[in-house]
Amino acid sequence: MAKPFVHPQGLCESRKVGPRTRIWAFAHVLPGARIGTDCNICDGVFVENDVVLGDRVTVKSGVQLWDGVRLDDDVFVGPNATFANDKFPRSRAHPERFPETVVEAGASLGANCTILPGLRIGRHAMIGAGSVVTSDVPPFAIVTGNPARITAYAGAEGRAMPRPRAVEPPAVGETSVVIPGVTLHSLRAADDLRGTLSAAEVGPDIPFAVKRFYAVYDVPSKSVRGERAHRKCEQFLVCIKGSVSLVIDDGRKRAELILDRATVGVHVRPMIWTVLYRHTDDALTLTFASDHYDAADYIRDYDAFLRLAKAPGSSRRRSRTATSRRKT
Numbered sequence: 001m002a003k004p005f006v007h008p009q010g011l012c013e014s015r016k017v018g019p020r021t022r023i024w025a026f027a028h029v030l031p032g033a034r035i036g037t038d039c040n041i042c043d044g045v046f047v048e049n050d051v052v053l054g055d056r057v058t059v060k061s062g063v064q065l066w067d068g069v070r071l072d073d074d075v076f077v078g079p080n081a082t083f084a085n086d087k088f089p090r091s092r093a094h095p096e097r098f099p100e101t102v103v104e105a106g107a108s109l110g111a112n113c114t115i116l117p118g119l120r121i122g123r124h125a126m127i128g129a130g131s132v133v134t135s136d137v138p139p140f141a142i143v144t145g146n147p148a149r150i151t152a153y154a155g156a157e158g159r160a161m162p163r164p165r166a167v168e169p170p171a172v173g174e175t176s177v178v179i180p181g182v183t184l185h186s187l188r189a190a191d192d193l194r195g196t197l198s199a200a201e202v203g204p205d206i207p208f209a210v211k212r213f214y215a216v217y218d219v220p221s222k223s224v225r226g227e228r229a230h231r232k233c234e235q236f237l238v239c240i241k242g243s244v245s246l247v248i249d250d251g252r253k254r255a256e257l258i259l260d261r262a263t264v265g266v267h268v269r270p271m272i273w274t275v276l277y278r279h280t281d282d283a284l285t286l287t288f289a290s291d292h293y294d295a296a297d298y299i300r301d302y303d304a305f306l307r308l309a310k311a312p313g314s315s316r317r318r319s320r321t322a323t324s325r326r327k328t
Contacts, residue, residue, distance in 0.1 A: 004035075014047075018055065033065075036073070050098065054105070068098035068117070075103050078111035078129065085117045104139070106158050113148075122302065124158035138227055138275070139302040140247075140254070149222045150277055153247050156254045164245060164256040169264045173204070179253040181272045185265040187238070198238075198262040206236045207267060208290040215286050219279040226276045229299040231308075234290040235268040242283030249273035251309025259285070273305050 004017040009025035018037035023029060025043050032049030039057045041047070046064040054073035059065065062080040069083050085098045099118030103109065107121045110129035121127065122139030132146040142152040142160065155161040169186040170176040176184045185205055190197045200206055216225055237246070243260035250272055258278075259266065268274060276285065291297065299305045 010041075060111075066098070068100045070100055070102045072103060072105040072107075072123075074106045076108040077103075078109055078113070080112045081109045081127075082112075082114045083117075084115065087117055107137075124154050126154060126160075138224070140249075150224055153254070153256060153275065156249070156252065161254065161256050164258045166243070166258045166260050167264050167266075169261070175267075178257065178266075179248055179250050179255050179272075181250050181269040182248045182255075183267045185236075185267060187263045187265055189263045196262075198240075200236075200238070200265060205265060206288055208234050208236075210236075210288045210290070211292050212289040213286060214289075215284060216276070217284040219283060221279055221281065223279070224275060224277040225279075226274045227300065227302075229273045229305045229309075230270050231297050231299060232270050232291060233294075233297050234270060235274075236288040237266045237268065238262060238264070238286050240284045240286055242280035243278075244276050244280070244283045244285055245278040247273075247275040247277070251306050271305075271309055273299075273302065273309075 002019045004019060004021040004023065006012045006023045007025045010023045010027045012023050012029040013031040014029050014033045014035065016034040018035060018039065020037060021035055021039040023041045027041050027043060027045040029047040030049045033047045033051045035053045036055035036057065038055055039053055041059050042061045044061045045059050048065060048067045050067035051065045051069050053071045056074045057071050059077045060079040063077050064083065066083055066085040068085045083101055085101065086095060101115060101117055101119055103121040104123040106124040109127045110131065112129055113127045113131045113133065115133050119133060119136050121137045122141065124140050125137045126142040127133060127148065128144030131144050131148040133143065134147040137143055140154040141150045142154060143149060144151050153161060167184060170184055172186045172188060174186065178184060187198050187200045187205060202210055219225060239259035240262045243258055246257045246259055246266065248255050248268065299308065
């Protein structure tokens with residue numbers, strides 16, 4: 001088995017360093033640190049004792065990894081990125097235990113960004129250069145600024161998705177598939193001197209019996225709604241006014257839509273992760289649901305959603321549900 005490489009001017013005191021990991025000049029790794037396989041610890045990096053790195057992690061020059069930092073597999077940390085591990089630091093005063101800051105698999109931290117203590121950066125998230133991250137970052141989110149805000153989302157492979165365009169509705173009475181489990185429906189509209197009317201019927205348009213509806217409005221433009229999936233409940237979304245971006249994810253494919261007209265409905269079947277963000281000031285979204293509210297039906301953790309979505313038979317169960325609904 002290949003041993004780790006330590007540059008003659010590097011100092012590695014830990015014995016828990018995986019094979020083929022490289023520790024370069026003027027880097028210092030303390031004895032308690034644990035570093036995985038194929039990592040690259042660049043010049044001038046400091047790694048404290050209570051630090052855990054997964055496999056294939058890259059830490060660029062000028063980074064200090066303090067006690068409590070956890071970097072999962074394939075994480076990239078850009079030059080001079082800063083981790084804080086004490087919310088109220090005082091000289092010679094230390095907490096009993098430092099909070100854990102977790103960066104999940106495949107996430108990237110841009111140069112000179114700052115990560116406050118105790119946060120979780122979701123898988124494949126991207127932190128823009130110079131950003132100051134003050135709260136948890138969802139999986140696949142791209143954040144920038146001070147304080148950092150979500151400005152876009154990455155695709156299933158972790159790369160930025162193409163800039164979304166407003167939805168082009170199918171012909172009236174027809175549907176189009178966005179990703180498996182998500183379809184667009186064109187709704188009827190009437191426009192005259194008295195105003196504009198948009199209508200949908202249960203059956204021809206909304207393919208399930210509606211048991212609940214809710215409206216979302218007055219959302220601050222930088223806030224995010226959703227970030228969840230349902231085990232059994234189906235949804236039908238319509239943006240009545242303004243516009244909002246909808247991210248949809250079936251665990252394998254991801255897509256983003258801009259909803260900005262009241263004549264387009266989006267049918268979201270069970271086990272689809274949804275996120276609503278980039279609300280305009282006047283955005284009003286209606287959601288019709290196939291079931292009454294049930295907290296147990298919600299999946300709010302993305303990793304838990306992935307495990308369920310990729311379980312054998314999950315896509316077949318979704319297809320059977322959709323087929324049975326269309327027959328009713």
